Each structure stands twice: as C-alpha cells, then as structure tokens.
Amino acid sequence: MTALAANVMQFARILRRAGLAVGPGKVIAALEALQAINIADREVVFYALHAVLVERHAQSELFRLAFERFWRANSGAAQTLSLEDAAKPELKNPLAKPLIRRIDEAFALRRPKGESELPDEMPDTIASWSAAERLRTQDFESMSAGEMAEAKRLMATLHLPIPDVLTRRYRPSPLGRRVDARATLRAMVRVGGLIALQRKRRIVRHPPLVVLCDISGSMAAYARMLLHFLHAVTNDRDRVHVFLFGTRLTNVTREMAHRDPDEALARVTTSVKDWSGGTRIGQTLGEFNRLWSRRVLGQGALVLLISDGLDRDGGSGLAVEMQRLHRSCRRLIWLNPLLRYAAFEPKSAGIRAMLPHVDDFRPVHNLDSLAALIAALSTPPKAYTAAA
Amino acid sequence: MIPRLLNLSPKSGNSVPDHTPVTLLPASVDDTAALLRRGGYVPDRALSTSLYLALTLKRPLFLEGEAGVGKTEVAKVLASTLGRDLVRLQCYEGLDIATAVYEWNYPRQMMAIRLAEAAGRGHDGALGRDIYSAEYLIQRPLLAALQPHRNGAPVLLIDELDRTDEPFEAFLLEVLSDYQITIPEIGTMRAVEPPIVIVTSNRTREVHDALKRRCLYQWLDYPTAEREREILKARIPQAGDKLSAQVVAFVQMLRGLELFKPPGLAETLDWAQALMVLDASELDRATVEATLGVVLKYQDDISRVRGDITQRGVEQARKFAAQ
Incomplete structure (x- = not known):
C-alpha cells in the first residue's frame, strides 16, 4: 500500500470519528479522485476530497478543520502535499467552537463520551450574547419499559386534526376510479382474452410535520414529557422535523431519530444549549423563517407550535414572523399548555401577537401527561377565532 | 438477470x-x-x-x-x-x-392484440413477448x-x-x-x-x-463580489464597468441584510439587464426603487429595503465603483 493510500485511510478514519459518514466506498472513491488530479496542488486536493467525502453543506467547516489539521501533521508521510501554512486552522465562524472539540476527540483516538462532556463554561462569545440567556444542560430520568409501551400505545391514538393528503401516486385498488392500463394489459396477456379493467386509486399519506417546541423556563415542567412526545412522533411517522427553541433555535431532528428514547434524549440534551432560559419567540421564529422554512416546509407541511406564548422581548417583531410562518405552511396549530383557567383571556403581548395567525388554537388546561397532550391534539378543532 | x-x-x-x-x-x-x-x-x-x-x-x-x-x-x-x-x-x-x-404504448399494444385476434392467432406466449418489446416502449x-x-x-x-x-x-x-x-x-x-x-x-x-x-x-454559494463582476462582464458585456460594479456592490450589500430571500446571481443578471433596458448608466435612488422587484421577490423584503437602506446602498455602491 502506498503512503498516500495509508494516509487517505487514516484521514477517513478521523472523519468517521468526527461524525461524517465515510465508508470504504468513499475511501476508494477518494483514492480514485486523487489519482485523477495533480496532488501537488493542495487547493485542488482539498476540493477533490471535499467533493467525495462531504455530503451536506453543514459538514464543510468540520471537513476543512480536519483537512488542515491532518495534512499538516502528516505532511512528512505524504511528501507530495506541501506544508506552507503551519498556522493553527482558523475558525471562520466563532460559534463553531464545538467543532474543534469534535476534531480534537477524533484525533485523540478516543470515542466521544456523549453527554456530561460539555464544558461548564462556554466561550465568551456565546455567554455574552444576551443577559437574558442562561446556558444550561439538563438531565432527564430515563424512561421505564412500561412508560415506553404506554407511549407507543398512546401514539397510536394520536390523530392530528388535519386530513391526510392525496399524493400523485397510485396503487392498485378494485374500488379506484382510474383505469390501470398497464395492469389490465398484463392481465389480458396472462389469461388470454378480455378481462375486467384493473383499477387504481391515489395513495394518501400524512403531510410532513414540523414541530417547533418551546423549552424556556416557563415550559420547564413539561420538557421531559414533550421530548418523549417528540421522540415518539418522530419515530412513528416519516417526514417529521423537530426544532427546539428558547433563546435560540436548534434542529434536533437527527438526534430525535435515534430509536432508543433515552439515547435520543441524551443526544438532544447535549446539543441544546438554552434549556430553561428566557424565550425570544419572535427572534427564533424569524431565524426559522429565514434559514429553515424553505428547507422543511415544502410539500404541504403542517406546523405544530408548542409554546406558552410568554415572550421576554414583549412580542416585538412576533406578529410579522408569525404571519410569515403562517403563509409558508399548509396549517399552523398552536398548542398552549399555560392556561389553567377555563376563561382564557389573551393578556400577554406575545399571545396577542400570535393568535391572529394560527389556524387552530389548542389551549390545554392541565398538561400533566402524554395522554393529555395527545388527547388535546386529537380532538376535532373547535370553531375558535382570535376574537373569541 | x-x-x-x-x-x-x-x-x-x-x-x-x-x-x-x-x-x-x-x-x-x-x-x-x-x-x-x-x-x-x-x-x-x-x-x-x-x-x-x-x-x-x-x-x-x-x-x-x-x-x-x-x-x-x-x-x-x-x-x-x-x-x-x-x-x-x-x-x-x-x-x-x-x-x-418509460411507458408502454397501451393503445398500440391493444391494437396489436386485436390484430392478432383478427388474424386468427390466439393469445400465446409469442404475443406476450411481442407487445412487450422495444417497439411498444415510449422513452x-x-x-x-x-x-x-x-x-x-x-x-x-x-x-x-x-x-x-x-x-x-x-x-x-x-x-x-x-x-x-x-x-x-x-x-x-x-x-x-x-x-x-x-x-x-x-x-x-x-x-x-x-x-x-x-x-x-x-x-x-453566492459569488464573491469579484467573481460576480466577472460573471456580469461575461454575460452582459454591454452593461459597462461602472454600472456593473455598482450593481454588484448593491446586491452584495443586500445579501448581508438577512433578508427572507437574498437575491441570487440570476437576479443580479436580470437587474443589470433591466437597467440596460431603462437606459440607466448608473444607480440612483429613484431607479433602484422602481426596479427593486427585479431583485427582491418578497414584499416584506422590498418594503424594508426601500428608503434609507436604498439611499445608503446607492451611495456606497457609487463610492465603491468610483475607486
């Protein structure tokens, strides 16, 4: 094996440890790519390996850091790759400091331990972001087998108040309206002679679901239960995206997709940095609108917003962002667990700003269990209007 | 197989x-x-x-x-x-x-079956193979x-x-x-x-x-200012260096604003083209405001940019292009 091949394999191992999906197929492709180019040109080597090994834009920065570190350290072995810049790799984005940690771990030949690895003090750039923001991590007790079975049973009863959507795909069905010409002809050739027309009907399926869940201090009491709900719903149907927000927005869809609820929650708790802090609903919704709405609200998505509507920013800019969100999705459902009294009056500025822009408002008076949550979501919508 | x-x-x-x-x-x-x-x-x-x-x-x-x-x-x-x-x-x-x-050409397949029947050939394996051949395939x-x-x-x-x-x-x-x-x-x-x-x-x-x-x-990604000028020059050479530089500077400014939909390269080219049609030789506030719809496609974005931001953007773009 050549030194280059050994180096590429070593590099691939490091990337794998840092969390990129780099299988043997990719290693072979990377070697092929390096054979096709002039490997004395460091820039071209970088882009070539990038094209082969990176699969999504979000991985680019991680790859860049790993590349710079690795090909500097190993420049003795791979003589063809020059080492002009011996400087430390610089972060283009100061908020990407956790990446450095991942790279460190990957190079240190040890597996990341998962939770409890978070440093107590965060970099200054983040901590000084806002006085209202408190960064903390959260531990949830693990879920018992009984609870898991119960959650599964309850999920089967979840029936979001929105009809399934017709897709433009068909499946054979004797009651279908359309004639399935292909199936008919095949049947004719098979039996030899005329047969009844074969029919097909449209396939129906759930629309995509996007959940925006508030995890600020006022919602802390529900956090564990909500996360279990989100985990159950993510694993129950396809096309679910989950975002958590307090003072910032975190996409936890990948973390939630883990089958085991405890493992999934452990991953979520390490990736979310603003547990039980303040809420900036307007700002985080704005961030969602700008960065995510076009990516996850396609194909007629349904948005479920779980929040008590208490906003530290006093609702500033909230109405605009709610309106934008409302216009970008098929249906916007707001589930509000704050209300403990039957006579509900929208007093807080945040709530008043949000109410006119939701299709379906679900106040829950006593959200103490998964069962209550699912029941609240599954009841047919009342004719609730903002003025009521 | x-x-x-x-x-x-x-x-x-x-x-x-x-x-x-x-x-x-x-x-x-x-x-x-x-x-x-x-x-x-x-x-x-x-x-x-x-x-x-x-x-x-x-x-x-x-x-x-x-x-x-x-x-x-x-x-x-x-x-x-x-x-x-x-x-x-x-x-x-x-x-x-x-x-x-691909799709099978059902009417033709149907016809072939009827013809075979009329010719007295029954349904046998040969017919099945026949009507599923390339001849009946629509690509x-x-x-x-x-x-x-x-x-x-x-x-x-x-x-x-x-x-x-x-x-x-x-x-x-x-x-x-x-x-x-x-x-x-x-x-x-x-x-x-x-x-x-x-x-x-x-x-x-x-x-x-x-x-x-x-x-x-x-x-x-969105192009850098330098590359965007180069692209504009390659695509719309008649726009001239001054207007191109101003257009690019203004669009680059817009991309830094955290708009709902920042303008893409296609919008830059459209805009330069639109300005050519209007005989604009350089940016001014009135022309920019009249043509913002070519660059920005959301009303929220347009109303935000109109006014002060346009004014400042035009001044900056001119200053930049003069260098």
Whole structure:
C-alpha cells in the first residue's frame, strides 16, 4: 500500500470519528479522485476530497478543520502535499467552537463520551450574547419499559386534526376510479382474452410535520414529557422535523431519530444549549423563517407550535414572523399548555401577537401527561377565532 | 438477470446532425474551468475541481445551493461547450416512472392484440413477448439519456430533485449508481456509455444520504463580489464597468441584510439587464426603487429595503465603483 493510500485511510478514519459518514466506498472513491488530479496542488486536493467525502453543506467547516489539521501533521508521510501554512486552522465562524472539540476527540483516538462532556463554561462569545440567556444542560430520568409501551400505545391514538393528503401516486385498488392500463394489459396477456379493467386509486399519506417546541423556563415542567412526545412522533411517522427553541433555535431532528428514547434524549440534551432560559419567540421564529422554512416546509407541511406564548422581548417583531410562518405552511396549530383557567383571556403581548395567525388554537388546561397532550391534539378543532 | 446493453430501435432525426463538433473531455482542473468559461460560465476552483472529477470518474455531480446561483446553468453550458445533447428532467411532486423513465404504448399494444385476434392467432406466449418489446416502449428522459447518442453520451440534467418525493429518489439510486434501468417486462438495461449526470437541488428538503453517497457533492454559494463582476462582464458585456460594479456592490450589500430571500446571481443578471433596458448608466435612488422587484421577490423584503437602506446602498455602491 502506498503512503498516500495509508494516509487517505487514516484521514477517513478521523472523519468517521468526527461524525461524517465515510465508508470504504468513499475511501476508494477518494483514492480514485486523487489519482485523477495533480496532488501537488493542495487547493485542488482539498476540493477533490471535499467533493467525495462531504455530503451536506453543514459538514464543510468540520471537513476543512480536519483537512488542515491532518495534512499538516502528516505532511512528512505524504511528501507530495506541501506544508506552507503551519498556522493553527482558523475558525471562520466563532460559534463553531464545538467543532474543534469534535476534531480534537477524533484525533485523540478516543470515542466521544456523549453527554456530561460539555464544558461548564462556554466561550465568551456565546455567554455574552444576551443577559437574558442562561446556558444550561439538563438531565432527564430515563424512561421505564412500561412508560415506553404506554407511549407507543398512546401514539397510536394520536390523530392530528388535519386530513391526510392525496399524493400523485397510485396503487392498485378494485374500488379506484382510474383505469390501470398497464395492469389490465398484463392481465389480458396472462389469461388470454378480455378481462375486467384493473383499477387504481391515489395513495394518501400524512403531510410532513414540523414541530417547533418551546423549552424556556416557563415550559420547564413539561420538557421531559414533550421530548418523549417528540421522540415518539418522530419515530412513528416519516417526514417529521423537530426544532427546539428558547433563546435560540436548534434542529434536533437527527438526534430525535435515534430509536432508543433515552439515547435520543441524551443526544438532544447535549446539543441544546438554552434549556430553561428566557424565550425570544419572535427572534427564533424569524431565524426559522429565514434559514429553515424553505428547507422543511415544502410539500404541504403542517406546523405544530408548542409554546406558552410568554415572550421576554414583549412580542416585538412576533406578529410579522408569525404571519410569515403562517403563509409558508399548509396549517399552523398552536398548542398552549399555560392556561389553567377555563376563561382564557389573551393578556400577554406575545399571545396577542400570535393568535391572529394560527389556524387552530389548542389551549390545554392541565398538561400533566402524554395522554393529555395527545388527547388535546386529537380532538376535532373547535370553531375558535382570535376574537373569541 | 444479466444486464444487457441497451440498443432499442434506432431513432432517426431527433439527435443533433452529424457535423456537430464533439469536444473531448477536459484533461485537467484548469481545462475544465476554461471549458466553462468558453460557455460564458465563470466557475470557482471548487466547482471546476468537482466537475472535472465527475467527468473523469464518471460519477454524477450533485449541486446544491440557494435558488439562482447557477446550478442548472452548469449543465446547459457543459452540454453546449462539449457539443453533447442535453436531456433534462424537471422534477415535481408525484413524478413517476411513466413520465420520467418509460411507458408502454397501451393503445398500440391493444391494437396489436386485436390484430392478432383478427388474424386468427390466439393469445400465446409469442404475443406476450411481442407487445412487450422495444417497439411498444415510449422513452422518457431517463431512458433516453441511457441511449447511445450520435455525438457521445448526453448530459443528463435532473433538475430540482428536492421537488420530488422519496419514492422517486429511491428509484434514481439504480440509475445513478449503475447507469441501468430495470423494466420488469423486458429486463435490465444498461447504458453503453454512461451519461454525464448533473443533479441539482434547492434544498427545500434534505435529499436522502443514500442518493448523495453515489454522487460527488458540491455546494454552490453566492459569488464573491469579484467573481460576480466577472460573471456580469461575461454575460452582459454591454452593461459597462461602472454600472456593473455598482450593481454588484448593491446586491452584495443586500445579501448581508438577512433578508427572507437574498437575491441570487440570476437576479443580479436580470437587474443589470433591466437597467440596460431603462437606459440607466448608473444607480440612483429613484431607479433602484422602481426596479427593486427585479431583485427582491418578497414584499416584506422590498418594503424594508426601500428608503434609507436604498439611499445608503446607492451611495456606497457609487463610492465603491468610483475607486
């Protein structure tokens, strides 16, 4: 094996440890790519390996850091790759400091331990972001087998108040309206002679679901239960995206997709940095609108917003962002667990700003269990209007 | 099943005439960049590298990026500079095999059965084989792209893949990894010469990893000011240096504003064109405000930019262009 091949394999191992999906197929492709180019040109080597090994834009920065570190350290072995810049790799984005940690771990030949690895003090750039923001991590007790079975049973009863959507795909069905010409002809050739027309009907399926869940201090009491709900719903149907927000927005869809609820929650708790802090609903919704709405609200998505509507920013800019969100999705459902009294009056500025822009408002008076949550979501919508 | 080489009934008259010069594939990264430049496309180093690799390693190239950064254009320019046919598949939700790959010609099959009956031939195995032959197959873009083309393998553009749903993506896996298509009634068909495949996505949803894994991945970003000026010069040379520099400076300013939809490169080109039509030789506040709709496509964004921001942007752009 050549030194280059050994180096590429070593590099691939490091990337794998840092969390990129780099299988043997990719290693072979990377070697092929390096054979096709002039490997004395460091820039071209970088882009070539990038094209082969990176699969999504979000991985680019991680790859860049790993590349710079690795090909500097190993420049003795791979003589063809020059080492002009011996400087430390610089972060283009100061908020990407956790990446450095991942790279460190990957190079240190040890597996990341998962939770409890978070440093107590965060970099200054983040901590000084806002006085209202408190960064903390959260531990949830693990879920018992009984609870898991119960959650599964309850999920089967979840029936979001929105009809399934017709897709433009068909499946054979004797009651279908359309004639399935292909199936008919095949049947004719098979039996030899005329047969009844074969029919097909449209396939129906759930629309995509996007959940925006508030995890600020006022919602802390529900956090564990909500996360279990989100985990159950993510694993129950396809096309679910989950975002958590307090003072910032975190996409936890990948973390939630883990089958085991405890493992999934452990991953979520390490990736979310603003547990039980303040809420900036307007700002985080704005961030969602700008960065995510076009990516996850396609194909007629349904948005479920779980929040008590208490906003530290006093609702500033909230109405605009709610309106934008409302216009970008098929249906916007707001589930509000704050209300403990039957006579509900929208007093807080945040709530008043949000109410006119939701299709379906679900106040829950006593959200103490998964069962209550699912029941609240599954009841047919009342004719609730903002003025009521 | 043994894959067979695909050679369906020879098509006549629908490919480019014989004399179209066929350009050889580029031999280096710099060659690739030069090739694209000849077609009026100004690539950056990252794109030239991944495109060169895609051509050399015969792998599909997956281009992702915001709307209007020139993803589709790569395929078009590539086809025209290489002198290859361009086979385009525009994706949409519900795109199925019958519109994307192939369809049986049911009326003709029906007719064949009736004729066989009239001629006294009953339904036997021969008829079954007959009506499931290439003669009764209607080719759609994907199957057409695997056919031999007179001037070399075509460029297959699978545009806006994120608009389809997952079932279609799953179907593409076979086409993109092995350049073959399985038709149950006939068998597996493999392209003699694999087409040059460009897949684009606007990222309105995440495309599955299994599909990305088969491709080379390239993220196209908004161009830097310098490259954008170069592109503008290549595409709309009559706009002149001064106006081009001002337009680019203004658009770059807009991209820094955290708008709901920042303008893409396509909007820059449209805008320059629009300003040419209006005989504007440089930016001023009134003209910019009158033409903001060419650059920004959301009312929220337009009302935010109108007024002070426009005023300041115009001043900055002029100052910048004067340097």
